[in-house]
Amino acid sequence: MPLLLLLITSFLSLLLLYTIITIRKKSSSSSLPNWPLLGMLPSLLWNLSNLHDFATRILKAHGGTFAFRGPSFTNLDFIVTSDPANVHHIVTKNFSNYPKGPELKAIMEPFGEVIFNTDGDSWKTKKDIILSLIKTAGFERLLMTTLRHKLADSLIPVLDHAARNHDDVVLDMQDVMKRFTFDLTCLLLLGIDPECLSTSFPRVPCAEAFDVIEEAIVYRHCVPPWVWKLQRWLHVGWEGKTVKAEECLNAFLEERIRVKMVEKQAKESSLNDDGDDNYDLLMKLIVETERLMGAACYSSKGEKFVRETVVSLMVAGRDTIAVALSWFFWLVTTNPGVEEKILEELDRVVITQTGEEQGIFSSIEELNKMVYLHGAISETLRLYPSVPNEPKQSMEADVLPSGHAVGKNTRILVSIYSMGRMEEVWGKDWMEFKPERWISERTEGNNIINDDDVDKKKKCTIHVPSYKFAAFLAGPRSCPGRKIAFMQLKNIASCVLRRYKIVVVDDHPVLPLPSIMMFMKYGLKVRVLSRKPENK
Numbered sequence: 001m002p003l004l005l006l007l008i009t010s011f012l013s014l015l016l017l018y019t020i021i022t023i024r025k026k027s028s029s030s031s032l033p034n035w036p037l038l039g040m041l042p043s044l045l046w047n048l049s050n051l052h053d054f055a056t057r058i059l060k061a062h063g064g065t066f067a068f069r070g071p072s073f074t075n076l077d078f079i080v081t082s083d084p085a086n087v088h089h090i091v092t093k094n095f096s097n098y099p100k101g102p103e104l105k106a107i108m109e110p111f112g113e114v115i116f117n118t119d120g121d122s123w124k125t126k127k128d129i130i131l132s133l134i135k136t137a138g139f140e141r142l143l144m145t146t147l148r149h150k151l152a153d154s155l156i157p158v159l160d161h162a163a164r165n166h167d168d169v170v171l172d173m174q175d176v177m178k179r180f181t182f183d184l185t186c187l188l189l190l191g192i193d194p195e196c197l198s199t200s201f202p203r204v205p206c207a208e209a210f211d212v213i214e215e216a217i218v219y220r221h222c223v224p225p226w227v228w229k230l231q232r233w234l235h236v237g238w239e240g241k242t243v244k245a246e247e248c249l250n251a252f253l254e255e256r257i258r259v260k261m262v263e264k265q266a267k268e269s270s271l272n273d274d275g276d277d278n279y280d281l282l283m284k285l286i287v288e289t290e291r292l293m294g295a296a297c298y299s300s301k302g303e304k305f306v307r308e309t310v311v312s313l314m315v316a317g318r319d320t321i322a323v324a325l326s327w328f329f330w331l332v333t334t335n336p337g338v339e340e341k342i343l344e345e346l347d348r349v350v351i352t353q354t355g356e357e358q359g360i361f362s363s364i365e366e367l368n369k370m371v372y373l374h375g376a377i378s379e380t381l382r383l384y385p386s387v388p389n390e391p392k393q394s395m396e397a398d399v400l401p402s403g404h405a406v407g408k409n410t411r412i413l414v415s416i417y418s419m420g421r422m423e424e425v426w427g428k429d430w431m432e433f434k435p436e437r438w439i440s441e442r443t444e445g446n447n448i449i450n451d452d453d454v455d456k457k458k459k460c461t462i463h464v465p466s467y468k469f470a471a472f473l474a475g476p477r478s479c480p481g482r483k484i485a486f487m488q489l490k491n492i493a494s495c496v497l498r499r500y501k502i503v504v505v506d507d508h509p510v511l512p513l514p515s516i517m518m519f520m521k522y523g524l525k526v527r528v529l530s531r532k533p534e535n536k
């Protein structure tokens, strides 16, 4: 009997060893074994810690498109692509055949019916309202003013404190940016500052609730639906935490919406138009919603619609900016030549600014002059797009331009991360962080944009079609916040770089987290040194 047991154990160990070696060999040779019953799942799990680069390697080896086979007892097959022709087809040409699909709707349900998980008329209504709120001169002015105050009142004091105590204080720049963008987003959308970012780094329940919900969405992507549904029903595990987080976030938002309703009734006011300096986004959203639904229906459906629109904008504008800045600071500090050029450009553009105003822009015209900084940010988003993947689901069978057949209800993943690393699009030096690839001195031609630049002889930003540079996606579902995003990114980046030298802590591991957002797995641990002589 012990001999039999020994034989069985030895056989199983050998089988396990063989499996591991096979997966390793196949993974490094960029082809995936398709196991009976298990499909390609073992390789995926094996490479989970480095998922984005693993997908890129597989895609490069397969001409940009790959059909992944999940275990036979699940419904986990999908097609992943980084081929610009396929991407153009999916997100633009045959847009109506590739909605987000019902699965994503269920997965993102803790945030409610936000713009990211809705399709059809419901999506269109949300998009129209959002465009009417953020694509206005009033909102841009509000953003510039709020940003100036918030930089001066919270980011600079926190970084000054870290710089004065740089021997003792190590900051997680990703956490700093997440706190800053949460406060900023709440100020812009709700008119209140939750004060997440201060030297005491307080715990703020609504911000933590937001994080828990985001993590729950990642969790739901990784387990079969019946698992999270059962956990939710029992209120246990992540799902139990998520239910509480939803209550917390909703209570925070509903309170603000109710206060604004009372304010509106008291004022009997209509919305501010663009000429008004006191642009009030929440008031405008409530008025637009009433107009859309009729005042009588407002209380039942309207409040939910308003809350979900606010959440849509919080999801859209908070972590996208925070993660982009985290990668930007890491790339800049590890490429001193680039840092130097940004500082030189800042010297030229902000030469008139002194004292407290240093590095904080007051106008969009000034921001537009920062062409090299624009290139450095575009380059960051090419290599580390804030949203690394775009999920879709086919309605009907189709054939992609690459020749791959797509069945009805097939899951498709556009790998935005891999698109930024394709030699065919970016050249042999695709792995280099090179802001120069975004800059041209040509003064005419279709590939030049620099809308607001008066002097056409100045350096211009090169326009890359969005189905090649897809960090903001392309087609009808492309990001309407691109301009706003650049305004924030350039302003925050220049304010920080002009005043401080950011030094990444020795041996700090910088790795992407396999998630729906391009978070750094271990954050970005840095010391902050002041560039002001008196604080050195």
Ligand code: HEM
Pocket (backbone or CB within 6 Å): 115, 116, 127, 130, 134, 312, 313, 316, 317, 320, 321, 324, 381, 385, 386, 387, 390, 391, 470, 471, 472, 473, 476, 477, 478, 479, 480, 481, 482, 484, 485
């Ligand atoms: C670095 C910053 C940003 C990046 C990289 C980015 C990228 C993207 C991407 C890839 C999408 C498509 C996502 C999807 O459909 O699942 C998207 C959608 C969207 N973004 Fe952005 N975004 C950024 C900042 C912003 C900001 C600041 C706002 C607004 C204040 C915004 C508003 C939106 C909205 C409303 C959508 C939904 C569009 C739709 O479904 O039609 N984004 N963004």
